[in-house]
Amino acid sequence: MKAASPPTLDSPPAGAERSARTAWAFALLGTVQAVLIFTLAALAVPLPRIGAEYGLRRADLILLNSAYGLTFAGLLLLGARLVDRHGARRVLTAGLLVFAAASLAAPFAPGYPTLLTARFAQGTGAALLAPAAMGLLRALFPDPLAHGRALATWGGLSLLGATAGTLLSGAISASVSWRWTFAVPLLVAVAGLALGPRLLPATAPPPPHEKRPALDLTGALLATSGIILASYGLVLTDARAWSSAAVLVPLLTGAVLLGAFLLAELRAPDPLLPPRFLLRPRRALALAAIALTATGTAITFLLLSLHLQQVRGWSPLENSGAFVPFAVALLCSSRAAGPLIARRGTVAVTATGLAVGAVGLALLSATGLDPELPYALGLLPGLVLLAAGAAAAFAGAAVLAAADVPPRQTGLAGGVLNTAMELGPTVVLALLLTFGGDARPLAAAGAGLGLTALGITTLRGRPHRLRSPSAARRTT
Incomplete structure (x- = not known):
């Protein structure tokens, strides 16, 4: 009997077939987004082994670890403009080609210069992929209600990718070689190139009667x-x-x-970046929430990885295992975020998530780096609360940041959202290095989350619940 093939875009599907294709398309886009952040975190745990293999200095390792994020953040606004100018699917295809080529070159790098170049190239591909994926998300869910629900799920994917990067990179480098960590982004890029034309909606540049945005x-x-x-x-x-x-x-x-x-x-x-786009209080606070939440989790991953391996003497595999409860709490909170936003609104969910994350960081700063306390008492409570709060905050803030964005600026919205996610950890990580490896940065990040939560509670206007039009009419 002939096996059923995935649905294609040759003819408009109907009913269950349309729903199935939409689900597969969302799964593909979500996987791409998660892997972009996975790739950002993938070298953090095996970095000492890479340094030993290539005989690298500390400064070389820092640059290698940061190269991907530098080009990713630096080129995001340009990638966003290309999406709004040439269409999301075209830019996604170009980004997948660059990302796949770089991910293939990296594991075969004979030396540091080649590996560094591959990391820069990966970041270039990621800067095209992130805004293109968000643009396709808008095309995939044109209904505002469905788009809002998709964004609520989308918000937690980046945190999931970062967590997976920490978990899998330690396990892979301990069992085989750090070079195999590049297999994950390579496989996802190849899958995207193979399945994208069959699953993703076709997007086109503005029609001739509409003015294309200038490249600037x-x-x-x-x-x-x-x-x-x-x-x-x-x-x-x-x-x-x-x-x-x-x-x-x-x-x-x-x-x-x-x-x-x-x-x-x-x-x-x-x-390229209209000033008015960032001046709306709702969007500005949402972007601040995204930047600070990403910063808090990045600081936690870095400080705790250094503490567990250098102070407690844990192996990379044990280090990865310490974050398994974080991943479980993250998944549970991400799953609950959408329904909570539908009932309570984005402002309430975002503010509550930030507050819970702030408590988690406060606990980690108080007890997380105390080598005398066992893991279950010193690290576990703060990790679980941080994961639960961060997932809710990301989900709500993603919806807030993209609310009321016109279709011609979907690429811009994706670029700005990912820029906040990338630049926040980069800036604060430098301040962390100035403070040193103690717990003060965790407390500072927790204070930032708490202040942003207070700011978001002052937002006025509609609560931005994810409701159907009929439900909205019944409440008026």
């Missing part, structure tokens, strides 16, 4: 150069003093370029 090369060059240089300067603070030329030159140059970018955007007829 000046703004793209200033933003990309500024973000990369400033982030690179911050990354170097681990190995160099803040007053050294190696830190000050890229840091100040990047700051000047970003200032020039803001001035250029105010004058540009079709700016």
